[in-house]
Amino acid sequence: MNRSSLRRGRMVAAAVLITTASVALTACGDSDGGDSGKNASPTIAYLAPETITPRYEAIEKPALTKRLKEICPDCRLITANANSDPSQQLQQAENVIADGAKVIITNPVDSKAAAGIAARAEANDVAVISLGRLIQNANVSWSLTMDTAQAGRDKALSLAEALAEQGHPKGPIVMINGAPGDTDDAKMKQGAEEVFKEKGIEVAMRFDTPQWDPSKAQQEMDQAITALGRDGFFGVYSSNDGMAGGVIAAMKSANIDPRTRPVTGLDNDVAALQRIITGEQYMTEFQDIVDEATKAADVALHLGRGEEVPAQYKEATVNNGKMDVPTYLFEIGPINQKNIKQYFDEEKLDASKVCSGDFVAACQKLGITV
Amino acid sequence: MTVSVSRSEQPQAVRPWSRLLALPSGGDHGFRTVLIGIVGLWALLYALNPRFLTVGNLSNLLLQIAAVAVLSMGAVIVLLLGEIDLSMGSVSGLCAAVMAVVNSKIGVPAPLAIVAAILCGVVIGVMHGVVVTRFGVPSFVVTLGGLLTWQGVQLAVLGEQGNLNITDSFIVSLTSTYVPNWFGWTVTLLASAYLLASALIHQRGHRHPSGEQPSWLKVLLPRIPVVALVLIGGTLLINHRGIPLVVLIVLAVATLMSYVLTARKVGRHLYAIGSNAEAARRSGVRVDRIKVAAFACTAGLAALGGILAASRLFAVNQSSGQGSLLLLAIAGAVIGGVSLFGGVGTVWQALLGSLLIGSIANGMDLLSMPSSYRFTVTGAVLVLAVVIDALARRRAAQRG
Incomplete structure (x- = not known):
């Protein structure tokens, strides 16, 4: 008993030490x-x-x-x-x-x-x-930001367009939002919901995703597929690219071809751009x-x-x-397979990072060369 | 509460292989509590949304918990020693990143990349173990440091891009393949037969105190539910899309671990150290060596868990291995009945605990419930499970 309390004391002391050390570490920049x-x-x-x-x-x-x-x-x-x-x-x-x-x-x-x-x-x-x-x-003193609600609207409009192209203009869709309480995400959500209402698109299920965690988003999508059935949704509004990756992984495990279900994103992550080039992800909202x-x-x-x-x-x-x-x-706007080449041509995106390894062939198909 | 050291000195009576699956038969409160908990929870979720109990969803559930279950089993090893590994989440993320980078950037074939990633985990574990044993630093502190350190290394390994798609078909196949049906049937039937046979053999090894041999029916009865579960579960999965490969990987790891922990000397030494390290040392157990090996195994399993998670997500990113992964892994073991103070617990308990936690998350997402509820409910279940377990143990102790 005595020994264990001694040990616990030492543990607490060590924990305090670590905290102090990490504070000291963060304190010293260059x-x-x-x-x-x-x-x-x-x-x-x-x-x-x-x-x-x-x-x-x-x-x-x-x-x-x-x-x-x-x-x-x-x-x-x-x-x-x-x-x-x-x-x-x-x-x-x-x-x-x-x-x-x-x-x-x-x-x-x-x-x-x-x-x-x-x-x-x-x-x-x-x-x-x-x-x-x-x-x-x-x-x-100053703020540099994007029109956040517009980013949400852009994603929703892109999705609406893709749904119409695929013959399901009213959905239904699944909505995978970012971290609960995130003020930016709340604005995007609001912008997107306006568009869905306007276009009469049915949102069958909505999720908030703590920490924007892609693997959490994957599980949310797994469960949405289970709840709605494989043919119970025709597109997914995902608030960012990391989560879009999780959503697409969930579709693949359910034997759904992601090319048949448009998925949105935001952040122009390299991984997402690669998915857009192969057609697995429909779009990502570009932020300059x-x-x-x-x-x-x-x-x-x-x-x-x-x-x-x-x-x-x-x-x-x-x-x-x-x-x-x-x-x-700063500039925002939807990137999809149709206009992605232009972003590379204008050097707003770096083709050398995106078109590497397994993605070279898919890039060439779209006329993108490194 | 404690397993006496003497238990490690009376193995002659029991043939090692008969303890391969040391499933608890009686007197194991944790196991039974969780089993009842799972049944209750499933019934509740079924009532709320009947789709919960579809084979498709349960198959999903198994895929969803695979990674965290492997981490949970890894946690059991150090928990048995009365130690802890807080860096498991970070190690899983780092090793997954190592696998992805070695495979896709350097071009090493996937199986080798996986081996490299697991070795990376083992090396990290050895480092933890050495610091713990050489310098006598509590594992809590060493692995807390590890949690931050390995997370940093993970960011460095991933580089500025921060995320990598996994396109290698071998890595992806780990969690997206279903084994052929003939193989699924073979495994299901062999496992059921084994569960029954081992109970009989195990019984023959143990003479009843009264000297009389209990009837074979009495011996087999406690195994019937488990065997039924294996048979029904196997049949349903095979008729659905087949048994997922990853489920067999997890069960194989669990079986191997269970064998080493209960039937090999090193495993019994582990329990002995967890019960009373000093007594174990005096009776000739090489405490330090076993501790280092335990940390190595735990970190190696964390690496494997990370690999499975990456395979499932088709990607590794900076958040891989972070978030609630570590806490859920440890909670899974504890809910299953593994003691935080050492000496008590089995890998099967950790599996069941993970299943319970996974069911909560699965069900709540199916119901589209806010994630705030999920954490609250999981936390409440954790405390509830430990309380029920403590009450049961106390009652058992009073009965003598």
Whole structure:
């Protein structure tokens, strides 16, 4: 008894130690030349929300880093990832402020909780740029986002079009939404539902998917197929690409050819683009993340230098409950088999990543060459 | 609560192979509680949506739980020692990523890639085991560190793209193939025959205290439900689309593990260490070696679980192995009746526990219920199962 309580004590101590160590670890970003004050090369911080969707670490961060190097080679960029934990993100914000950041570019984990980040930043005279989900009820310097409801409508309209082509204009369909409570997903859902109502498309089953987990989406789809029968649905609205992958896997295990049931997505994941090329996934909603990140770097430099941000970055204002936030809306639009070549031709998508290995032949069929 | 060490010293009476399937026959509360729980839950879900009890759905259910069941069985090994492995989810994700990258990016044939992935898991497990035994760091801490570390390595292995489609037909076939019917029938009949025969042989090995031999009917009776389940289940699956290959893989792993754990010296030593490590050490058990081997097996099984999950999803991504996988794996073992304090539990219990948890998720999705309910219900079932088990044990202890 005595021994076990001793051991438990040690365990708790060790757990505390680990927590402290991890805090210390997240606290240290790059540590070259940290000076403060509004100068020509301000320190800029990028706080990513999670590692599950490739968007942040694979697209946003590299594009931001690249652009900043071009326009301000001496600027220091600190980066951190909150692993889906809002409180960790707040802590990371405090750390980068302490580390001398003059601008925080954040893609908030939780757009409401991130008001705390904005408040800390404001108190320390640090500018905050909100990417993606707009930080609510707080003073935010700038926002770069997409028309989220439009993204939902785009997905739903694409699906409606495909359903009509296949002779089932009224569905029914299955709706696989993202994480419950996600404000962005709620807007997309609303946009999509409007379209379904307008077109008279029946939504037979709806699911919310914790953490946007693809394997969870797969199980949801398994169960939808069981509940509705193999011929009880003619298309699937999936809110993003990862989940679309799960949905398509579920169809395959039920011996349903995914080419006969249009599935939507969002994020232009490489895996999803490959599925579009082979015809397994009907569409993905394109988001010009590179453009978003590039413009974010531009805005950050202006703000960090204490300059006026040029008007070209202010395409709209969006009210976040406390103020009208100057906003840059980056490009979105549906990618499907018919128009995907154009995206490669315009170099908005990287063919060398998509058309590799088993997918070379399918790419060639669509006239896409690396 | 504890299995005495002396049990490990009286194996002569029992032929090892007769304990291959050490199915609990009597006095095993955990097993029976879960079985009743599953029957009750299935009845409830059937009442709410009759499609729940279609063969198609149950076949799906088996496919859905395959990966988590393998992790759950892996958890049993360390739990028997009174240790824990919190890194199983991360290890499963990492090893699946290793398999996918080695196969699709480097071009290694799929079977070799799978072997590489499992070896990767085993090596990780050995590292956990060595740190635990050499430095005396609690496994809770070592594997908590592992949870974060291996998740990081997984992200690095997947690279900036973050997700990989699995197109290799061999890997995909692991979870999407149904075995030919003649093979399905052979396995079903052999398994049933074996279950009956082993009960008789097992009985002959054990003399009843009173000296008299119980009638063969009495010996076979406790096995009838299980045999019936195997026969009915096998027949239904074969008549549907066939027995899924992955179900046979999981059962083969379970059988092998059960054999090693109950009929081999190393397995009995494992139970002995879990009951009382010091006593085991004094009686000559090489505690450290067995512990390292146990962590290696657990991580190796985590790798296998990850491979099955990836095969089923046709993809590996940054979220593979994360989310609730680890918690469900451990919960499955605990709901089945495996003790967190070591020395008590079987792989079959972990399988049943996974089946129960899997049924909850399956049924709730079928009813299109919000996922908030799913976590709440699973949590409640976990606590309920342990409470019922504790009450049953207490009553048994009072009866002496």
